[in-house]
Amino acid sequence: MLRKLLRALPLALTLAAPAASATDVAMADGVVHFTVPETWSLIMQSSGETETQVFQVPGSSHADATLSRVTITLKKAADLRSFQTFSGEMRSRATNLKDYAAGTPKAPTENVYSAKEGTTKLDYYERYFFANGYAIQLRCVRPDGDAKFSATFDKGCADVASSIPQ
Structure with a gap:
């Protein structure tokens, strides 16, 4: 009987462990809320007409950990035309990056798209939202190559996107 209990203990502990938790983030004086994985570190924040928060995403290698980041940028947008101007300006900036190559x-x-930062090729994924009177850009950047890390990173990015109001 004791043996059965000892064998079952690791499984019970695994099932009782909390799931990866998320951190609620508020921007624009609390008007825009979204969640990011708890393991992501806020490394930069700006406020003003355009507000930005940048999160560093821990990686499996030094390049992953140093270069992988997710940026949320928002700007007050009175209407759809303002949103389109914002997203157009942000997309235009991307084309000026070194070795820019459009994706699908x-x-x-x-x-x-992909581009280089120094000598490292990075993959970029941007998504645009118009919510609560704000134009919002979600920008996910990671090194090209590590398939396991890329899958984890992409899932985290998708989770953030699904938590941004639409």
Whole structure:
């Protein structure tokens, strides 16, 4: 009987462990809320007409941990035209990056591309939202190559996107 209990203990502990938790983030004086994985570190924040928060995403290698980041940028937008201007300006900036190469987005509110930062090729995924009077850009940047890390990173990015109001 004791043996059965000892064998079952690791499984019970695993099932009792809390799931990866998320942190609620508020921007624009609390008007825009979204969640990010608890393991992501806020490394930069700005406020003003355009507000930005940048999160560093821990990786499996030094390059992953140093270069992988998720940025949420928002700007007050009175109407759809203001939103389109914001997203157009942000997309235009991307084309100026070193070795910019356009990818294939799956939706009109996405921008997918690769570019170099120094000598490292990075994959970029941007998604645009118009919510609560704000134009919002979600920008996910990671090194190209590590398939396992890329899958984890992409899932985290998708989870953030699904938590942004639409």
